[in-house]
Amino acid sequence: xxxxxxxxxxxxxxxxxxxxxxxxxxxxxxxxxxxxxxxxxxxxxxxxxxxxxxxxxxxxxxxxxxxxxxxxxxxxxxxxxxxxxxxxxxxxxxxxxxxxxxxxxxxxxxxxxxxxxxxxxxxxxxxxxxxxxxxxxxxxxxxxxxxxxxxxxxxxxxxxxxxxxxxxxxxxxxxxxxxxxxxxxxxxxxxxxxxxxxxxxxxxxxxxxxxxxxxxxxxxxxxxxxxxxxxxxxxxx
Amino acid sequence: xxxxxxxxxxxxxxxxxxxxxxxxxxxxxxxxxxxxxxxxxxxxxxxxxxxxxxxxxxxxxxxxxxxxxxxxxxxxxxxxxxxxxxxxxxxxxxxxxxxxxxxxxxxxxxxxxxxxxxxxxxxxxxxxxxxxxxxxxxxxxxxxxxxxxxxxxxxxxxxxxxxxxxxxxxxxxxxxxxxxxxxxxxxxxxxxxxxxxxxxxxxxxxxxxxxxxxxxxxxxxxxxxxxxxxxxxxxxx
DNA sequence: AGAATGTTTCGTTACTGGCCGAACTATTGA
DNA sequence: TCAATAGTTCGGCCAGTAACGAAACATTCT
Numbered sequence: 001x002x003x004x005x006x007x008x009x010x011x012x013x014x015x016x017x018x019x020x021x022x023x024x025x026x027x028x029x030x031x032x033x034x035x036x037x038x039x040x041x042x043x044x045x046x047x048x049x050x051x052x053x054x055x056x057x058x059x060x061x062x063x064x065x066x067x068x069x070x071x072x073x074x075x076x077x078x079x080x081x082x083x084x085x086x087x088x089x090x091x092x093x094x095x096x097x098x099x100x101x102x103x104x105x106x107x108x109x110x111x112x113x114x115x116x117x118x119x120x121x122x123x124x125x126x127x128x129x130x131x132x133x134x135x136x137x138x139x140x141x142x143x144x145x146x147x148x149x150x151x152x153x154x155x156x157x158x159x160x161x162x163x164x165x166x167x168x169x170x171x172x173x174x175x176x177x178x179x180x181x182x183x184x185x186x187x188x189x190x191x192x193x194x195x196x197x198x199x200x201x202x203x204x205x206x207x208x209x210x211x212x213x214x215x216x217x218x219x220x221x222x223x224x225x226x227x228x229x230x231x232x233x234x235x236x237x
Numbered sequence: 238x239x240x241x242x243x244x245x246x247x248x249x250x251x252x253x254x255x256x257x258x259x260x261x262x263x264x265x266x267x268x269x270x271x272x273x274x275x276x277x278x279x280x281x282x283x284x285x286x287x288x289x290x291x292x293x294x295x296x297x298x299x300x301x302x303x304x305x306x307x308x309x310x311x312x313x314x315x316x317x318x319x320x321x322x323x324x325x326x327x328x329x330x331x332x333x334x335x336x337x338x339x340x341x342x343x344x345x346x347x348x349x350x351x352x353x354x355x356x357x358x359x360x361x362x363x364x365x366x367x368x369x370x371x372x373x374x375x376x377x378x379x380x381x382x383x384x385x386x387x388x389x390x391x392x393x394x395x396x397x398x399x400x401x402x403x404x405x406x407x408x409x410x411x412x413x414x415x416x417x418x419x420x421x422x423x424x425x426x427x428x429x430x431x432x433x434x435x436x437x438x439x440x441x442x443x444x445x446x447x448x449x450x451x452x453x454x455x456x457x458x459x460x461x462x463x464x465x466x467x468x469x470x471x472x473x474x
Numbered sequence: 475a476g477a478a479t480g481t482t483t484c485g486t487t488a489c490t491g492g493c494c495g496a497a498c499t500a501t502t503g504a
Numbered sequence: 505t506c507a508a509t510a511g512t513t514c515g516g517c518c519a520g521t522a523a524c525g526a527a528a529c530a531t532t533c534t
Contacts, residue, residue: 009330010254010260010264011261013330014251014254017248018251018252019522020522036481038479038481047524048480048481049523051481052481052483053521053523060334061334070480070530071479071480071481071530071531072531082329084325084328085322085328088325089250089322089325092300093246093250094246096246096250139383146376146383256491256492258492283494285512286494286495286496287494289513293512307510308502308511309510309511310510
């Protein structure tokens with residue numbers, strides 16, 4: 001009865017995500033990087049033909065966008081909204097009925113540090129936000145985040161200018177529930193800037209075929225010193 | 238490859254929502270009230286048998302919960318996480334490729350004021366949050382919300398005690414993007430409390446078969462006076 | 475030019491999953 | 505006890521769609 005813009009059309013969006021192959025592709029794109037059709041095919045575990053069809057549908061529905069470059073086609077998530085939706089689905093999938101699910105070594109790397117669309121997630125991200133709160137650089141008043149004046153200065157020193165972004169539509173500091181740690185970590189513009197900056201500093205680096213982040217030697221020291229992480233931050237909480 | 242807890246299982250969750258009938262049921266449950274199987278069947282526009290099957294699946298996946306009461310079964314969303322996910326899907330569905338979509342009179346009522354899981358949405362909700370920001374009772378610093386000390390006192394006078402909820406897991410003040418207004422409105426505990434309180438005051442009342450809220454005579458005056466709404470708040474922005 | 479790689483289109487097949495009719499169980503009320 | 509209402513289970517029908525092979529198109533490299 002009360003159909004309006006919701007009812008029917010959310011089903012279309014959801015069923016688009018609700019296919020194993022497409023879900024795998026979208027999950028891969030949650031890494032934040034643009035991927036080619038071939039890479040996505042490998043991620044999804046289906047042939048190139050099948051992938052092409054899927055990507056066509058996702059593009060038409062504006063869940064992803066394409067960019068032609070030579071003989072490659074680079075796909076990426078169309079908007080933070082899409083990332084948000086996939087994220088929310090991850091959350092309810094993780095909290096659903098528990099099922100046998102072995103943890104492999106690759107999983108372990110993902111749990112330690114990975115990208116989540118455009119910011120960090122995993123134990124590193126959770127440890128960072130804890131440290132930032134401890135130093136009163138950010139406040140997570142019941143889940144909503146704000147940067148303090150002290151924090152602004154700190155981030156400025158660290159090479160992240162927050163001054164210009166005050167009046168942006170995009171949340172400066174959002175929280176994002178970590179599906180592996182079940183705790184919030186930093187998202188929003190600040191989260192994205194933090195990822196960019198630490199990548200630029202060479203503290204972390206992206207890995208080839210996975211969303212996992214590698215923590216470099218410079219990062220080991222950098223994170224610990226700059227953010228005062230506790231020595232046992234790698235421990236599972 | 239990098240399957241972990243995500244890839245596969247988000248597809249299950251999404252495909253569960255990705256059916257027109259089930260999506261309609263879930264949308265109906267976004268009203269926040271528990272509904273019987275029969276009511277949900279009418280919302281979805283399918284027979285009782287079909288509905289039963291759908292509800293079974295949704296329950297098993299823990300997207301909704303059941304409560305037996307006499308010969309009725311009351312269904313409700315299992316958690317705020319689920320509401321969040323559906324909400325996110327509504328957002329991307331609304332921002333997708335535009336399509337012919339007539340606006341009926343019932344839609345108009347929904348756009349004016351409705352429930353969104355456990356808080357208000359629509360033009361009323363947007364007008365309220367604007368007013369609260371104008372009076373410096375809440376701050377929506379780039380999308381993340383905080384209640385000021387002044388605001389705490391105001392809400393306390395209004396009959397909403399925010400003192401006790403300081404250290405709760407649930408965000409006190411979250412924003413939730415309004416799909417009809419395309420602007421944020423109040424969610425979280427504050428949003429929920431505001432809905433409860435104004436319902437208790439008789440300013441608004443739920444309607445029978447829809448998520449629309451009726452604004453009562455007492456509410457007309459109450460909202461305008463207490464929150465200083467502009468006289469033209471019903472106007473489309 | 476010819477070969478190799480990346481991607482799409484077409485046509486076919488096979489399967490999943492939604493839907494309903496009919497029959498069955500449970501609760502309430504006369 | 506019988507009738508009415510709410511909900512579930514079973515079985516069969518049907519449509520939508522994901523999958524792949526084959527072949528075409530596009531781009532780059534040699």
